[in-house]
Amino acid sequence: MSISVRQIDETKPLEVALHQFDQAASFLKLQEGLRQVLRTGHRELTVHFPVAMDDGSTRMFTGYRVQHSISRGPGKGGIRYHPNVDLDEVRALAAWMSWKCGVMNIPFGGAKGGVQCNPKELSLAELERMTRRFTWEIAPLIGPDQDIPAPDVYTNAQTMAWIMDTYSMFKGHTVTGVVTGKPIEIGGSLGRESATAQGCVYAVRESFRHMGMDLEESTAAVQGFGNAGYHAARLLSEMGVRVVAVSDSSGGAFNSEGLDVQALKEWKAEMGTVAGAAGTDEITNAELLELPVDVLVPAAMEGQITGHNADRVRARIVAEAANGPTTPSADEILYDKGVFVVPDILANGGGVTVSYFEWVQNTQKLFWNEADINQKLDSIMTRAFHEVLDIAQKERVPMRTAAYILGVGRVANAKKLRGVFP
Numbered sequence: 001m002s003i004s005v006r007q008i009d010e011t012k013p014l015e016v017a018l019h020q021f022d023q024a025a026s027f028l029k030l031q032e033g034l035r036q037v038l039r040t041g042h043r044e045l046t047v048h049f050p051v052a053m054d055d056g057s058t059r060m061f062t063g064y065r066v067q068h069s070i071s072r073g074p075g076k077g078g079i080r081y082h083p084n085v086d087l088d089e090v091r092a093l094a095a096w097m098s099w100k101c102g103v104m105n106i107p108f109g110g111a112k113g114g115v116q117c118n119p120k121e122l123s124l125a126e127l128e129r130m131t132r133r134f135t136w137e138i139a140p141l142i143g144p145d146q147d148i149p150a151p152d153v154y155t156n157a158q159t160m161a162w163i164m165d166t167y168s169m170f171k172g173h174t175v176t177g178v179v180t181g182k183p184i185e186i187g188g189s190l191g192r193e194s195a196t197a198q199g200c201v202y203a204v205r206e207s208f209r210h211m212g213m214d215l216e217e218s219t220a221a222v223q224g225f226g227n228a229g230y231h232a233a234r235l236l237s238e239m240g241v242r243v244v245a246v247s248d249s250s251g252g253a254f255n256s257e258g259l260d261v262q263a264l265k266e267w268k269a270e271m272g273t274v275a276g277a278a279g280t281d282e283i284t285n286a287e288l289l290e291l292p293v294d295v296l297v298p299a300a301m302e303g304q305i306t307g308h309n310a311d312r313v314r315a316r317i318v319a320e321a322a323n324g325p326t327t328p329s330a331d332e333i334l335y336d337k338g339v340f341v342v343p344d345i346l347a348n349g350g351g352v353t354v355s356y357f358e359w360v361q362n363t364q365k366l367f368w369n370e371a372d373i374n375q376k377l378d379s380i381m382t383r384a385f386h387e388v389l390d391i392a393q394k395e396r397v398p399m400r401t402a403a404y405i406l407g408v409g410r411v412a413n414a415k416k417l418r419g420v421f422p
Contacts, residue, residue, distance in 0.1 A: 016327060016328060041095065044091070045065045048061070049063065063114065065142070067094065069098040069411055074109065076109065078149065079114060081115050082119075095110060099404060113149055115134055120154075139166075148180060149179045176362045180355035194235070196227070203342045204295055218241050220233075221243070254282070285300070292315075294315065297319050305334070331398065342399060
């Protein structure tokens, strides 16, 4: 079956997100009014705010927080710091979070935020001041029962600590549940740092079982060596997969005999990139995507596999640890080639799932050990994978379409049950 791709600009995440939603909405035969509600989203905030820089100057920044849907629970979604952040990108990411929480069947809606900046050009003190001021600006919209931010591109546990502390000052008491992905010492959850990758690896394992493949006889390439990419490479190696290539924004490292993932992490910490590590050949991000491996894990930014390079992708499985790495035209090519794509709203659902666990633990003031976290995550990821696979097989549609049918369907049902106020 071919996927019908209308004329959209695939460099624009919002157009891609709406196209993917429209496919599921048409399959589900959603009423036009409900379709417009889910297409449009719930609430958006754009803020412009000053930050004092280290040299005594003042610089203006622009930030966003979008709540796409709160029909199934509080908004949930990360905050990213990146030069290319804009409102349409945040809208797309918030919608993807709605569908992802629906696929995982956890009681959250979808939200996302970001600040347009280059964090690599800011000192730690400037990042802290920017984060605290941004938090103050969006504080009326966020909260443990309203909207719960988390780390995303170029934000981390320290960023979440600053947000939690600033919000707590706003409220006059400590509110640990306002964010997830916090340091363990102030209410974070064990297993959260590696959760996105851990969930992705569980999905890869189930893909291998479905396809009758042997993990210990397989190879993998991972694009991106940040939090998700590093842990995905590490966990795949620990499962017996031979990771032959990894990359970051500056280049990549390749060794057909397999890479020492921990050594690469240490090299990157010292040199700022995985490229040039001892015992490896340099490889570009584009070349990595086209390697003849069993598993390709895109764990970087959106729009990496496109209609221009999809026909050169030789992986048997593509497991999307990143959000939106494959465009609709690429989906069509990969599906026709027989590549098994585990879509982002399923493959990287481990992050939001363990964020849910952290939020529950903050609410209960009762914390679980890492073995319990991973067991619960394994159970949810495995269930979600097979629910999506069952739809894909029954309806003869790609896994992405099946995931959207499941996720959009759950959000739509919640909205229908709640109705329209007044």
